[in-house]
Amino acid sequence: MTMTMDAAKTAHKAVQKKIAEDARPVTEAELQHYYDNGWVKMERLISPELAAEMLALAKVEIIEKPADNVRSHVRDVWHDVYNLGRDDDIEPFYSLTRSPIIGRNAQLFMRRDVPVGLHADMLAVKMPKGDGPENLTGFHQDFPNFPLDRAGLLTFWVALEDMEYEQGVMHFQSGSHKEGPLGRRNLMEDARGLLDHVPYIEKLYPLSPPMSLKAGDCTVHSSLVIHGAPSNTTNKPRWSYLMSCYPGDACWTGAPHHIFNADAGLTPGQPAISPRFPIIAQGK
Numbered sequence: 001m002t003m004t005m006d007a008a009k010t011a012h013k014a015v016q017k018k019i020a021e022d023a024r025p026v027t028e029a030e031l032q033h034y035y036d037n038g039w040v041k042m043e044r045l046i047s048p049e050l051a052a053e054m055l056a057l058a059k060v061e062i063i064e065k066p067a068d069n070v071r072s073h074v075r076d077v078w079h080d081v082y083n084l085g086r087d088d089d090i091e092p093f094y095s096l097t098r099s100p101i102i103g104r105n106a107q108l109f110m111r112r113d114v115p116v117g118l119h120a121d122m123l124a125v126k127m128p129k130g131d132g133p134e135n136l137t138g139f140h141q142d143f144p145n146f147p148l149d150r151a152g153l154l155t156f157w158v159a160l161e162d163m164e165y166e167q168g169v170m171h172f173q174s175g176s177h178k179e180g181p182l183g184r185r186n187l188m189e190d191a192r193g194l195l196d197h198v199p200y201i202e203k204l205y206p207l208s209p210p211m212s213l214k215a216g217d218c219t220v221h222s223s224l225v226i227h228g229a230p231s232n233t234t235n236k237p238r239w240s241y242l243m244s245c246y247p248g249d250a251c252w253t254g255a256p257h258h259i260f261n262a263d264a265g266l267t268p269g270q271p272a273i274s275p276r277f278p279i280i281a282q283g284k
């Protein structure tokens with residue numbers, strides 16, 4: 001039986017209340033770490049229980065449903081499923097992607113009180129060695145892949161299950177966000193990726209130490225920090241869920257793009273606000 005619109009709204013409200021009590025605000029120390037390094041680890045952004053609920057649904061998406069090449073892809077580096085929360089109304093993804101706590105955290109990371117838009121969410125699962133896409137994510141910046149005129153875009157990368165570095169937890173050239181945009185590289189290109197083009201970076205900005213994460217922990221990274229992830233060399237999948245946000249004062253440059261474009265109702269030179277991208281924090 002299909003849910004009526006009212007029933008769906010009531011169901012979303014209940015989950016929103018649960019998430020309001022579950023997700024936590026960023027601390028001052030975490031903000032400072034992010035400003036200094038371009039990334040930060042936040043322990044227990046969400047509870048292990050909420051992460052477990054999401055993991056159960058992620059397993060259905062990745063293991064039981066075929067990749068359909070529209071929102072789900074088997075690539076070299078992972079098996080992904082796009083926009084479960086943004087577009088598919090699937091709880092608790094729907095309410096987490098719209099959580100005012102996540103929105104305010106993003107605004108504080110962006111360092112200005114502008115509206116925050118959610119342009120994508122995604123499961124990105126590196127499979128166990130020998131059992132699907134497990135390859136490393138080459139070093140890259142995200143910013144050069146977006147046709148937006150200013151910085152601020154960032155990603156929350158949430159562990160849905162405890163994971164060791166060897167499963168493919170992300171790493172960062174700490175502080176490299178201060179260099180600005182360094183060029184567009186394909187993240188599946190090769191191990192060193194962008195680093196081969198800017199070798200001085202490694203001398204100036206150290207690679208973050210190998211991290212392990214507990215279910216519900218996350219890393220947050222700026223679109224300007226150089227980052228990547230090792231391949232999964234273990235026999236367990238890397239169950240990660242990503243939410244990417246952009247600053248609502250950023251204008252679409254008009255360059256062709258699969259997310260920010262005229263189909264989303266955007267106009268070149270105007271703020272990239274569209275009904276397609278939920279606004280998860282209001283400007284002040």
Ligand SMILES: O=C(O)CCC(=O)C(=O)O
Binds near residue numbers: 124157229242
């Ligand atoms: O999950 C990964 O391996 C990399 C993710 C990434 O590059 C990103 O979120 O920008």
